[in-house]
Amino acid sequence: MGFNLRMIARVISILLLITGASMVFPLVTAAYYHETSVYPSIVTAMLISLFLGLCGYIMLDERHRGISRKKSTLKTRDCYLLVFMAWIICSLIGAVPYYLSDQTASFLDAFFESVSGYTTTGATVLVDSLLYKGLLMWKAMTHWLGGMGILVFMIILLPSLGVGGQKLATTEAPGPDLTKLAPRVQDIAKLLYFVYLSLSVLEFLFLVASPQMSPFEALINTMGSISTSGLFLHPSGISYYHSAYIEMVLSIFSLLSATNYVLFISLLKRDWDNLKKNLEIKVYATVLVITTAVVTISLAVSNIYPTFTDCLRHGFFQAVAFITTTGYVLDDYVHWPPICAMVFLFLLIVGGCGSSTAGGLKMVRFIVIFKLVARSFKKNVHPNLVSPIKAGGQIISVRATSAITTFTVLYLFTALGSALIISMDGMGLEVSMTSALSLMSTTGIYLGTVGAYGTFALFSAPIRLFMAFLMIVGRLEMYTVFFLFMPSFWNPDKAGTRL
Amino acid sequence: MDLNYRAITRTLGDILTITGLLMLLPFVVAVVYHEPVCMRVFLSVGIFTTAVGIAVLSAVRESAMEMRMRDGFLMVAISWLLVSAVSAVPFVLTGAIPHYADAFFESCSGYTTTGATILTDIEVMPRSILFWRSFAHWIGGMGILVFTIALLPEMGIGGQNIARAETPGPVFSKISARMSDTARFLYLMYAGYTVAETILLMLGGMNFYEAIVNTFGTVGTGGFSIWNDSIAHYDSLYVESVITVFMLLSGASFNLFFLVVTTGLKAFLQDSEFKLYLLIYGLSTLLITCGMSVGHGADFWASLRISSFQVASLLTTSGFATSNYVMWPTFCQMILLLLFFVGGCSGSTSSGVKVIRVLVLIKALRANVRSKLHPNALTNIRVDNRIIPTETISTITSYLFLYLGVMFLVGSTLTILNGLNMIDGLSTAATCLGNVGPAFGVMGPAANFSGLSVFSKYLLSLTMITGRLELYTIMLLFSRRFWNPYRY
Numbered sequence: 001m002g003f004n005l006r007m008i009a010r011v012i013s014i015l016l017l018i019t020g021a022s023m024v025f026p027l028v029t030a031a032y033y034h035e036t037s038v039y040p041s042i043v044t045a046m047l048i049s050l051f052l053g054l055c056g057y058i059m060l061d062e063r064h065r066g067i068s069r070k071k072s073t074l075k076t077r078d079c080y081l082l083v084f085m086a087w088i089i090c091s092l093i094g095a096v097p098y099y100l101s102d103q104t105a106s107f108l109d110a111f112f113e114s115v116s117g118y119t120t121t122g123a124t125v126l127v128d129s130l131l132y133k134g135l136l137m138w139k140a141m142t143h144w145l146g147g148m149g150i151l152v153f154m155i156i157l158l159p160s161l162g163v164g165g166q167k168l169a170t171t172e173a174p175g176p177d178l179t180k181l182a183p184r185v186q187d188i189a190k191l192l193y194f195v196y197l198s199l200s201v202l203e204f205l206f207l208v209a210s211p212q213m214s215p216f217e218a219l220i221n222t223m224g225s226i227s228t229s230g231l232f233l234h235p236s237g238i239s240y241y242h243s244a245y246i247e248m249v250l251s252i253f254s255l256l257s258a259t260n261y262v263l264f265i266s267l268l269k270r271d272w273d274n275l276k277k278n279l280e281i282k283v284y285a286t287v288l289v290i291t292t293a294v295v296t297i298s299l300a301v302s303n304i305y306p307t308f309t310d311c312l313r314h315g316f317f318q319a320v321a322f323i324t325t326t327g328y329v330l331d332d333y334v335h336w337p338p339i340c341a342m343v344f345l346f347l348l349i350v351g352g353c354g355s356s357t358a359g360g361l362k363m364v365r366f367i368v369i370f371k372l373v374a375r376s377f378k379k380n381v382h383p384n385l386v387s388p389i390k391a392g393g394q395i396i397s398v399r400a401t402s403a404i405t406t407f408t409v410l411y412l413f414t415a416l417g418s419a420l421i422i423s424m425d426g427m428g429l430e431v432s433m434t435s436a437l438s439l440m441s442t443t444g445i446y447l448g449t450v451g452a453y454g455t456f457a458l459f460s461a462p463i464r465l466f467m468a469f470l471m472i473v474g475r476l477e478m479y480t481v482f483f484l485f486m487p488s489f490w491n492p493d494k495a496g497t498r499l
Numbered sequence: 500m501d502l503n504y505r506a507i508t509r510t511l512g513d514i515l516t517i518t519g520l521l522m523l524l525p526f527v528v529a530v531v532y533h534e535p536v537c538m539r540v541f542l543s544v545g546i547f548t549t550a551v552g553i554a555v556l557s558a559v560r561e562s563a564m565e566m567r568m569r570d571g572f573l574m575v576a577i578s579w580l581l582v583s584a585v586s587a588v589p590f591v592l593t594g595a596i597p598h599y600a601d602a603f604f605e606s607c608s609g610y611t612t613t614g615a616t617i618l619t620d621i622e623v624m625p626r627s628i629l630f631w632r633s634f635a636h637w638i639g640g641m642g643i644l645v646f647t648i649a650l651l652p653e654m655g656i657g658g659q660n661i662a663r664a665e666t667p668g669p670v671f672s673k674i675s676a677r678m679s680d681t682a683r684f685l686y687l688m689y690a691g692y693t694v695a696e697t698i699l700l701m702l703g704g705m706n707f708y709e710a711i712v713n714t715f716g717t718v719g720t721g722g723f724s725i726w727n728d729s730i731a732h733y734d735s736l737y738v739e740s741v742i743t744v745f746m747l748l749s750g751a752s753f754n755l756f757f758l759v760v761t762t763g764l765k766a767f768l769q770d771s772e773f774k775l776y777l778l779i780y781g782l783s784t785l786l787i788t789c790g791m792s793v794g795h796g797a798d799f800w801a802s803l804r805i806s807s808f809q810v811a812s813l814l815t816t817s818g819f820a821t822s823n824y825v826m827w828p829t830f831c832q833m834i835l836l837l838l839f840f841v842g843g844c845s846g847s848t849s850s851g852v853k854v855i856r857v858l859v860l861i862k863a864l865r866a867n868v869r870s871k872l873h874p875n876a877l878t879n880i881r882v883d884n885r886i887i888p889t890e891t892i893s894t895i896t897s898y899l900f901l902y903l904g905v906m907f908l909v910g911s912t913l914t915i916l917n918g919l920n921m922i923d924g925l926s927t928a929a930t931c932l933g934n935v936g937p938a939f940g941v942m943g944p945a946a947n948f949s950g951l952s953v954f955s956k957y958l959l960s961l962t963m964i965t966g967r968l969e970l971y972t973i974m975l976l977f978s979r980r981f982w983n984p985y986r987y
Binding site: 080298337338339341342343345346369375376377379380383398401402403405407408409410412413416419423425426427428429430432433447479482483486488489 | 572
């Protein structure tokens with residue numbers, strides 16, 4: 001049973017066409033700002049992408065070849081391979097503009113930037129920010145596409161291509177059942193696109209209203225925050241603007257984008273019941289309030305900032321930056337009291353809500369684990385107790401629960417293993433551990449003595465390659481990448497029964 | 500459903516009596532080394548404690564009621580707290596450790612076989628005091644109540660329930676028909692190790708006192724030493740090798756050795772927990788050695804000597820040190836940090852998460868990845884050809900999450916109260932919860948716990964006992980459901 005390579009190649013061709021088409025925006029930007037050195041590099045990348053995509057699309061078109069309908073469907077395995085290859089190929093093509101315009105020292109660095117773009121990590125290996133506006137536009141564009149892509153891949157694309165039903169998308173997502181939102185997955189896709197687009201437009205309008213923002217900067221910041229990437233326009237981060245208004249807008253919109261998108265659809269449909277029952281959003285809000293309070297109070301007690309309002313402003317902004325996995329920096333948090341680092345570590349692990357653009361473990365899983373631990377206490381008092389795990393009045397099946405716990409354990413093991421590999425660079429325990437977690441949750445900033453502005457340029461080249469890989473692992477929620485290492489993935493007929 | 504308070508009180512009486520009698524041992528040491536203050540203190544506290552114990556026993560009649568699970572939990576929890584509290588008294592009265600918070604910490608660290616200390620200068624301490632705190636390792640290693648059961652089989656208490664609440668590891672397998680027989684057998688083997696190691700250390704040139712105190716620290720996987728620079732003081736390959744071997748033996752399951760005694764050496768090969776344990780040990784040692792020699796140009800054999808000892812010490816949660824590992828390359832430190840979360844085998848004297856849990860988790864992960872890829876494939880998780888039920892796996896994952904949660908909360912508290920940074924705070928919490936001893940950063944093997952705030956010391960003492968009793972025994976006491984099981 002081989003892979004449906006023809007179909008995989010066809011879908012990738014379509015993606016290449018989209019990638020090529022989306023390079024129009026950086027191209028226009030570069031042309032507008034007369035960036036002659038960037039211009040040719042983007043054109044080259046665009047041509048490569050469009051050419052390859054077009055060739056693939058035409059050559060593999062099934063209508064000309066009379067390929068049966070059956071052969072055009074993708075099985076589960078095909079989808080996993082497709083998703084992985086799509087990410088690698090898009091990232092490779094996306095690296096070309098950075099490399100050709102000499103912004104990065106090597107192609108590896110360009111690849112890192114590109115992966116960081118698509119995975120919405122927002123990490124950079126550049127010591128300064130990107131100099132050219134055309135490339136900034138390209139990075140923001142990849143963020144924006146990646147942020148949406150994850151919605152597409154996770155919820156829409158896989159089922160719509162005929163993968164074993166909705167199973168793939170929903171086994172791990174307890175709570176509101178996606179299938180109940182709209183009769184067809186394509187309709188859900190449209191709704192999600194609509195929400196994503198409207199949020200982007202809204203944020204852009206809010207940002208442009210600020211006198212410090214040119215339309216260009218507003219656009220870049222919008223794309224960087226709505227995708228929860230946290231793109232910096234200036235080396236000093238968001239503190240460059242010195243504007244509480246901008247900080248507020250960015251925080252609120254990244255918070256919205258890290259909320260479960262299903263809720264927005266419920267809102268559109270005026271399904272108040274679903275909203276009220278949703279436990280995840282309540283926990284999300286509670287966690288945010290508590291962590292902000294802890295950080296604010298510790299800042300106030302240790303007199304880092306003159307007024308309480310300043311403490312609140314910094315505490316809230318930084319907590320949001322971690323919980324939404326944007327990874328914005330307002331001020332160098334290295335000098336903050338160590339409890340802040342603990343809070344941020346917690347947020348790095350937990351991340352935003354499920355079915356959002358945020359990364360990390362996600363609130364849903366955190367809730368289930370919390371309930372599981374609480375139940376284990378009951379079980380110790382009543383060893384024969386039977387009590388299901390419930391969230392928002394819904395019983396979560398044993399299968400889903402065990403999927404969530406093993407996912408979490410796998411996540412933690414992967415993070416620790418990655419930290420071990422990263423530690424070969426000798427950057428200290430704190431930097432190694434938090435950078436691994438940060439890349440997996442697509443946050444893009446780490447804790448430790450190097451400081452909030454420490455870029456990933458500090459790491460050696462092989463480690464940076466590993467880090468690029470780790471971002472993809474985290475973004476694809478691990479399994480997709482891990483399957484590639486399983487013999488039974490490549491040869492399912494020979495899959496043994498023993499574990 | 501009331502708790503069986505009468506039986507619990509009687510057990511406490513037993514425990515007090517025994518603790519009092521045990522104080523006669525450091526009394527003998529004090530006599531031999533002419534330490535008059537310690538002599539008087541140990542004798543009087545010992546007699547007083549025994550008297551109170553006997554008084555309790557004679558005042559409370561035996562209970563006809565059966566011991567239940569809940570009674571077992573409460574009994575074990577109170578016993579550990581009581582023994583630690585009582586044993587701390589001689590430290591204060593002899594003036595060796597003036598503050599009770601410190602003495603309690605030291606005592607808990609002893610019984611839980613942690614080996615973390617608040618003493619800044621160990622070498623100035625009276626020998627009987629050092630003997631007493633190391634002796635606590637020996638008693639605590641196997642379990643205070645298992646010890647009591649072994650001595651007093653006629654207590655008529657539900658031994659299984661107690662052993663379950665006290666013995667490390669997710670499964671307690673009965674190896675003989677009667678609980679007291681099992682306990683006695685375990686202690687027989689334990690004593691065998693102790694004698695063997697003492698003799699071997701004396702052959703290496705130690706006197707009897709030094710040998711026995713170091714042996715207590717080794718076989719109990721505790722890690723208290725009598726020198727400021729721990730085992731590095733001897734600078735002897737022979738001593739290090741003996742201690743490494745006995746640490747590894749004590750970190751392996753005692754039940755497994757029972758099987759080896761009864762069925763032969765092939766029991767070793769059939770036990771996957773033991774195999775993984777050795778694999779982790781070998782791999783970590785190798786990686787650290789390579790990290791030091793290849794990565795940083797150190798001498799290969801010197802690196803191997805240091806790392807093989809240090810890995811054994813942290814994996815078995817002993818916490819001896821021959822080298823200040825916080826100065827090692829980050830990669831080597833990271834491996835040691837990961838070992839904090841593994842710990843020894845189930846049914847051993849070591850603490851931590853336990854190799855068996857790691858083994859089951861790894862298998863569960865593989866099964867999970869497999870079932871994602873082949874949704875209709877049936878996957879059973881087997882360990883040693885026994886199918887592990889889903890229920891057990893869920894228990895183990897909850898245990899892991901609770902472990903991490905407690906570590907995080909305690910670590911956060913430490914960072915607030917003591918200004919430790921993230922890694923130092925977390926690793927200090929982890930070292931106490933895993934009963935290891937030294938932590939990382941400023942709390943490394945060269946440091947001690949004396950600088951922490953009083954509240955932190957009590958918190959860490961409780962954390963050590965919580966970790967030693969596998970979380971639930973202590974944490975259940977804080978749950979309302981425990982006190983009122985009919986509540987829903």
